[in-house]
Amino acid sequence: MIGRPVLEIEGLVGATGLSPLIDCSVFTGDPGLISAFVERWHSETSTFHLSVGELTITLDDVSSLLHLPITGALHNFHALSTDEAIFLLTELLKVSAEEAKAETTLTRGAYVRLRWVRDIYEMRCQARRWIVAARAYLLHLVGCTLLSNKSATYVHVVHLDAFRDLGQSGGYAWGVATLVHMYDQLDEASRTTTRQIAGYLTLLKVNFVFFNMLRSIMI
Numbered sequence: 001m002i003g004r005p006v007l008e009i010e011g012l013v014g015a016t017g018l019s020p021l022i023d024c025s026v027f028t029g030d031p032g033l034i035s036a037f038v039e040r041w042h043s044e045t046s047t048f049h050l051s052v053g054e055l056t057i058t059l060d061d062v063s064s065l066l067h068l069p070i071t072g073a074l075h076n077f078h079a080l081s082t083d084e085a086i087f088l089l090t091e092l093l094k095v096s097a098e099e100a101k102a103e104t105t106l107t108r109g110a111y112v113r114l115r116w117v118r119d120i121y122e123m124r125c126q127a128r129r130w131i132v133a134a135r136a137y138l139l140h141l142v143g144c145t146l147l148s149n150k151s152a153t154y155v156h157v158v159h160l161d162a163f164r165d166l167g168q169s170g171g172y173a174w175g176v177a178t179l180v181h182m183y184d185q186l187d188e189a190s191r192t193t194t195r196q197i198a199g200y201l202t203l204l205k206v207n208f209v210f211f212n213m214l215r216s217i218m219i
Contacts, residue, residue, distance in 0.1 A: 001118065002118050002121065002137065002140050005022075006133070006134075007097040008130050009133055009137060012130065012166050012217065013138060014136060014175075015166065015167070015170045016138060017068060017172075018112070018142065019067070020066060020067040021066065021068075021141055021145045021146065022141065024145065024202055037188055038189045038197060039193050041110055041186045041189070041190045043187040043190060044062040046183055057179065057204075057207050058179075059175060059179055061206075062203065063175055066175065066178065068174045068178060069173055070175035071173055072171045072172050073173065075174055075177065077158050077162075077177075082104050082110055085158075086101055088111070088157055088158075088160055088161060089103070089104075090165060092132070092135055092161075092163070094129065094132050103116055104157075104175050106136075110156060111156055111157060112154065113153055114153055114156060115153070117140045117155065120142060121136035121218075124136060130167065134163070135160065136206065138163050138169070139159060140155070142155070142162075146178040146199075146200045146203075147159055147178075181200075181205070182199045184199075185199035
């Protein structure tokens with residue numbers, strides 16, 4: 001919904017290595033197919049147990065399908081308190097403490113709404129504050145793709161810290177973060193008490209197609 005970045009921040013976004021996500025569609029269909037694969041996920045081996053054998057999603061898949069960097073530094077995403085989230089929002093998105101507090105109160109934690117992030121992005125573009133606008137754009141981008149959560153409407157503020165220094169953001173192994181997050185979500189979704197799955201389901205869909213092709217060949 002946020003569209004492509006404005007011309008003034010295209011270079012900043014591209015330098016992070018995340019711009020390929022802009023052209024990747026978000027897949028939300030066929031919950032039955034997703035459930036079938038989740039039921040065959042084994043967290044002990046991080047593989048799907050299928051009729052053709054054990055298969056999984058690899059870093060090579062992430063690199064070749066999403067074109068994300070798989071080498072570089074790993075950013076340490078840790079849980080934030082609400083006060084820490086408010087500080088990060090005021091420091092990096094240049095909102096007032098009152099605005100940040102109102103938003104985190106609404107989301108009941110260290111989260112912000114994707115719609116709110118879009119509004120911040122548009123306002124910073126109007127004010128020609130391009131670095132801040134780029135941070136908001138990138139937070140929205142990862143929040144609705146590779147680091148999406150079950151809400152589908154919120155994004156964790158902790159991800160904003162990865163865009164503190166946009167020059168450094170391009171040195172992160174975003175492909176590794178994507179795969180780790182996907183594995184974690186599959187592990188959680190495979191539990192009998194869990195009824196939803198988060199993560200970048202587009203990556204799952206593409207692998208479903210590959211698995212089906214492999215099954216057809218072997219049959």
